[in-house]
Amino acid sequence: MGTVLLLCLIRVAWISDDTFIIFRTIDNFTQGHGLRWNVAERVQVFTNPLWTALLLLANALTRELFFTTIAVSILLSILTWWLIVTRFAQSTAAAAAVTVLLVSSSAFMDFSTSGLENPLTHVLVVAFVALFLSPRLTRWPLTRLATLVLCAALGMCNRLDTLLLFLPALVHGLLAQLRPSGHDHESTTSSRDEHGVGGSAMERRLDGVEAGLNGRILLALSLGLAPLVIWELFSLFYYGFLFPNTAYAKLGHGIGRVQLLEQGLFYLQDGWLHHKPTLLSIVAASLLALGRPRSRPAMISLGALLYLAYVVWVGGGFMSGRFLTAPFVAILPLLARRKWRPSAAVLLAGILGLALPLPPCLRPGPPEFGKRHEHGIVDERSFYFRYYGLVPVLSDPSTLDRHSNALLAHKLIGELEEIEARPHVLPWNRVGQFGYLVGPDVHIVDTYALADPLLARIPARRNHNWRVGHFRRSVPEGYVETLESGEDEFEDEQLGQYFEKLRLITSGDLVSWARFKEIFRFNLGLHADLIDREKYRMAGMLQVDLRSIEAPVPEGTRRSDERCRSLTPSGIQISIGSRVHNSQIEVSLDHNDDYLIQFLMGDRRRGEALARAHRIASKGVWVHTIDVPASAAQDGYDSILILPQRGDKNSCIGHLRLL
Numbered sequence: 001m002g003t004v005l006l007l008c009l010i011r012v013a014w015i016s017d018d019t020f021i022i023f024r025t026i027d028n029f030t031q032g033h034g035l036r037w038n039v040a041e042r043v044q045v046f047t048n049p050l051w052t053a054l055l056l057l058a059n060a061l062t063r064e065l066f067f068t069t070i071a072v073s074i075l076l077s078i079l080t081w082w083l084i085v086t087r088f089a090q091s092t093a094a095a096a097a098v099t100v101l102l103v104s105s106s107a108f109m110d111f112s113t114s115g116l117e118n119p120l121t122h123v124l125v126v127a128f129v130a131l132f133l134s135p136r137l138t139r140w141p142l143t144r145l146a147t148l149v150l151c152a153a154l155g156m157c158n159r160l161d162t163l164l165l166f167l168p169a170l171v172h173g174l175l176a177q178l179r180p181s182g183h184d185h186e187s188t189t190s191s192r193d194e195h196g197v198g199g200s201a202m203e204r205r206l207d208g209v210e211a212g213l214n215g216r217i218l219l220a221l222s223l224g225l226a227p228l229v230i231w232e233l234f235s236l237f238y239y240g241f242l243f244p245n246t247a248y249a250k251l252g253h254g255i256g257r258v259q260l261l262e263q264g265l266f267y268l269q270d271g272w273l274h275h276k277p278t279l280l281s282i283v284a285a286s287l288l289a290l291g292r293p294r295s296r297p298a299m300i301s302l303g304a305l306l307y308l309a310y311v312v313w314v315g316g317g318f319m320s321g322r323f324l325t326a327p328f329v330a331i332l333p334l335l336a337r338r339k340w341r342p343s344a345a346v347l348l349a350g351i352l353g354l355a356l357p358l359p360p361c362l363r364p365g366p367p368e369f370g371k372r373h374e375h376g377i378v379d380e381r382s383f384y385f386r387y388y389g390l391v392p393v394l395s396d397p398s399t400l401d402r403h404s405n406a407l408l409a410h411k412l413i414g415e416l417e418e419i420e421a422r423p424h425v426l427p428w429n430r431v432g433q434f435g436y437l438v439g440p441d442v443h444i445v446d447t448y449a450l451a452d453p454l455l456a457r458i459p460a461r462r463n464h465n466w467r468v469g470h471f472r473r474s475v476p477e478g479y480v481e482t483l484e485s486g487e488d489e490f491e492d493e494q495l496g497q498y499f500e501k502l503r504l505i506t507s508g509d510l511v512s513w514a515r516f517k518e519i520f521r522f523n524l525g526l527h528a529d530l531i532d533r534e535k536y537r538m539a540g541m542l543q544v545d546l547r548s549i550e551a552p553v554p555e556g557t558r559r560s561d562e563r564c565r566s567l568t569p570s571g572i573q574i575s576i577g578s579r580v581h582n583s584q585i586e587v588s589l590d591h592n593d594d595y596l597i598q599f600l601m602g603d604r605r606r607g608e609a610l611a612r613a614h615r616i617a618s619k620g621v622w623v624h625t626i627d628v629p630a631s632a633a634q635d636g637y638d639s640i641l642i643l644p645q646r647g648d649k650n651s652c653i654g655h656l657r658l659l
Helices: 003-011 019-030 049-062 066-087 092-104 104-109 117-134 142-158 160-177 185-195 201-238 245-251 256-274 276-289 296-313 320-334 342-355 380-388 390-395 397-401 406-416 433-438 478-484 493-505 513-523 531-538 628-636
Strands: 424-428 442-446 544-547 572-580 584-590 595-601 604-611 621-627 638-645 652-658
Touching: 003 066, 003 092, 003 104, 003 390, 019 049, 019 433, 049 066, 049 117, 049 142, 049 201, 066 117, 066 320, 092 104, 092 276, 092 320, 092 442, 104 276, 104 320, 117 142, 117 160, 117 296, 117 320, 142 160, 142 201, 160 296, 160 320, 185 572, 201 478, 245 296, 256 276, 276 296, 296 320, 380 390, 380 397, 380 493, 390 397, 397 406, 406 433, 433 442, 433 638, 442 478, 478 493, 493 513, 572 584, 572 652, 584 638, 595 628, 604 621, 604 628, 621 652
Parallel strands: 424 442, 544 572
Antiparallel strands: 572 638, 584 621, 584 652, 595 604, 595 638
8 A cells, every 4th residue: 555655646746836945945955055045145045944954954865955855755754654553544545544544635635745844744743643643641741741742842833823733642641641630720729628727738749749740841842842943043133033024024914804815715716616525534534533622632633723713713725735734634533533434435335436536646558738727726737747747857857947936046156157246136936847947146035025025025916816825025125226236226215225234134243232233122012103005015106187188088998098007906097176066977987807996085084985897899998987985085085096806807098077
């Protein structure tokens, strides 16, 4: 069975484009530049410190990253299977059922390699579950509690949000430690009532035992959490922040919670459509375990469900199935512990084989290329496999250089050979293989802000067609010139002041009181008022006077007509010049887009209306007559904001006039 899994893993093994972000950091470290993505800045671009450290050690042995990363990933995935089978499977049939479920899970197979942290997370999760469910002792020795906390801490060092997987079990275990056998709160209370305020010698002995026990629990927690605490202290000292730069980049998206929840549900829907065995296993194991809500298996299931709820809360992800694998692996031991008969294992294999499409590892021929799901969720492996897959690269190593990222990188390297001044500063949104190949001499300003400390802290540009994990920023005027010259050349003076303080943290002397003071201030958000958030959120917005846009534009006028103005996602603000109370407006807008129209008085919004798309045969603009909300008409408004909502991204406006 292990051989079957190994062959399947080899067949689907690949490296994702995001993995090259880690590769660039490792490459810079081996060249003596430190754990940095751009050599001029101390910025943590990776979300998986433990995984990065493991690859760093492996690279030190092999001096190669692509095949080494795949080999480490496969070994860890086989180790995950071995731990489940040897620790939990009660029979050969149970081991076969686990193997079938793993091979049938497209999510597990896709991210058992990929170069991301999933394989290491899987091993740590299974080790945690094995410790937690061990039947040897009803009350744990404190060394075992420390080991359990250590597994959780290592998991969090690998990815912070895995805390939710471990949390219910950790709370359950700690509460069990605080209730020593033969001594509970009620017996202590009755003893005090019986012997008076001072208490008996027995009571004092029990209190002493409890105090000693609590002290040892704190010691066990301290020892277990040590790796996480050490990493966070290092991160605060070296990078200046407790969290990776990607966290700040993704928190500044400006997307409403309702929209994020909707996107998170789309992510689960995608999981149901493309990863049924994974989700069905989680649901089945949870239902079985939660039948005994206070049991230890129930705590594992609760952790898996809590993690899925968090995934929905943050809007899911853009890689189909990536965030389903950890809860899936967490509940597999619960299924493996059940008494499987050979007929049940055969029946499971038959159901999965007949009712569901074949998993990628069992399909004949190469994977489908470029399969894109709806709502910005992508089958990443099928998209990159022909370039970064193990089998294609073994067949023809030149495939690694055929992706457009590699072609652009080699072209830029050729151009830079003719330029004497280095480093070269380049605003760019491809930070994977492209960033890795161009090397340390190119300072990339990542417009998605994952690797840029300043852009991560200014708001993402408004975009109604947003995609999870891809929140683009506008590069402030003078930012590139400032990076090139080292002098403040920002047009926005306040942002220039903000960057100088930030640069002291990321590029200044590592040990200085001035740097430590700025680290303290930034982590408390004391400089946030230096950023004009609305300015950068609405970057690219057109601002015009009403008189310049009043001339009527007939229906059907094409976007290419000079009378039509193209709009960015930030839309257009039309200044009226004085307070008006008109109850209707007429506006011509591109026919196949929705637009939100807001009526403002100064900076205050008085009301809003929606201009919906008209799916008509003719192209061009459509003239809308819009009723001004009663609140805006009554109080008055002096400007109108028109924001594209949904459509083909080719938004435009012809005219607007008051009626």
